[in-house]
Amino acid sequence: MARGKPAAVRGPWLVVLAAMTVITAGCRESVEARFIYYPARAIAGDPAQLDLQYRDVHFSARDGVRLHGWLIPGRVPTTLLYSHGNAGNIGDRVPIARLLVDQLGVGVFMYDYRGYGRSEGAPSETGLASDVRAARSALLREGVAAEHVVYFGRSLGAAVTVDLAVEQPARAVVLESPFTSVPAMANSVLPGIGRLFHTRWDSLAKIGKLQAPLLILHGDADEVIPYAQGQALFAAARGRKTFFTIRGGRHYQMEAAWSDYWKAWRSFLGEAGLPATQP
Numbered sequence: 001m002a003r004g005k006p007a008a009v010r011g012p013w014l015v016v017l018a019a020m021t022v023i024t025a026g027c028r029e030s031v032e033a034r035f036i037y038y039p040a041r042a043i044a045g046d047p048a049q050l051d052l053q054y055r056d057v058h059f060s061a062r063d064g065v066r067l068h069g070w071l072i073p074g075r076v077p078t079t080l081l082y083s084h085g086n087a088g089n090i091g092d093r094v095p096i097a098r099l100l101v102d103q104l105g106v107g108v109f110m111y112d113y114r115g116y117g118r119s120e121g122a123p124s125e126t127g128l129a130s131d132v133r134a135a136r137s138a139l140l141r142e143g144v145a146a147e148h149v150v151y152f153g154r155s156l157g158a159a160v161t162v163d164l165a166v167e168q169p170a171r172a173v174v175l176e177s178p179f180t181s182v183p184a185m186a187n188s189v190l191p192g193i194g195r196l197f198h199t200r201w202d203s204l205a206k207i208g209k210l211q212a213p214l215l216i217l218h219g220d221a222d223e224v225i226p227y228a229q230g231q232a233l234f235a236a237a238r239g240r241k242t243f244f245t246i247r248g249g250r251h252y253q254m255e256a257a258w259s260d261y262w263k264a265w266r267s268f269l270g271e272a273g274l275p276a277t278q279p
Contacts, residue, residue, distance in 0.1 A: 032199050036086060036156075036182065037123040039116040043091035047072050050098045059138035061114065061130045068118035069111030069135060072097050076275040077148040079107035080174075081139055083132055083157030083164075089117030096254055103262045104269070105277030107144070111135040113160075125199050132164045147171055150274060151212075153178070155225065155251070159201035166209040172272040173210060174265075176217040177251055180204040180229045188226055207233050213240040215268040217261065219249025242268055 047054040047070055054072045061067060070090060080100060084093050090110045097108045113128045114121030121127060140146060151170045153161030158178035165173050179185050181202040183194025207214075214237050218230030227245075234243045244264040246253075255261075262279075269276040 038087035061134040065121040074107035075105035080152040083153040083160040085155035162203040219246040224251040
């Protein structure tokens with residue numbers, strides 16, 4: 001299922017950005033943000049449109065920015081704290097929530113970063129790192145026990161998830177289509193340009209500090225984030241870890257027909273002592 005614009009730094013605009021960075025060094029972060037984050041304000045649909053029960057959750061980040069999310073209950077206590085990619089908003093991810101609930105029976109708390117959907121503000125690395133911490137706190141206030149929470153991030157959301165997990169360990173962590181860092185993504189397009197980036201999202205430097213069981217899922221046909229970057233993160237991680245290759249999987253896909261993919265999810269959750277169900 002397609003999911004809007006590219007979910008990580010990639011494209012010919014990098015050459016232009018390099019020149020702009022030299023010229024506008026004083027406002028580098030704001031210039032970079034325009035090419036890294038692609039938020040949309042209008043929410044195309046909500047969980048009710050796919051027959052999912054949910055409730056709106058409004059909460060604030062530490063700096064006072066007001067944020068918004070949806071808590072979708074599952075058939076089991078396990079709940080995913082879901083951090084999405086860099087484009088659109090949570091309205092675009094409702095089909096993903098439907099699949100997760102159907103295939104695993106888990107609950108899903110999906111939220112929008114600042115500047116996305118109904119969340120206030122403008123995105124930045126510091127801001128998103130604050131947002132995911134606020135989302136975790138909001139989920140606990142909604143009555144979900146910490147021992148039932150699994151952090152799940154896709155693409156940019158994987159970097160956001162790693163940032164949270166090294167500071168506030170979870171029962172388990174799942175990363176899908178993760179990248180090692182923003183500079184590494186830039187270098188994969190134009191070698192050397194990564195050094196110009198202020199934005200880091202350096203998961204490779206952090207992932208060795210993870211204490212929770214880790215599952216990394218990555219498509220070997222990912223056209224946005226190199227499959228090798230997911231492998232590099234897995235190699236750098238310590239402790240209990242599992243890597244699952246989505247054979248022929250592209251960046252914007254998640255399919256009900258991927259039986260081995262869902263089996264990998266259920267096996268991982270089971271080994272972590274977290275209940276999941278068959279569809």
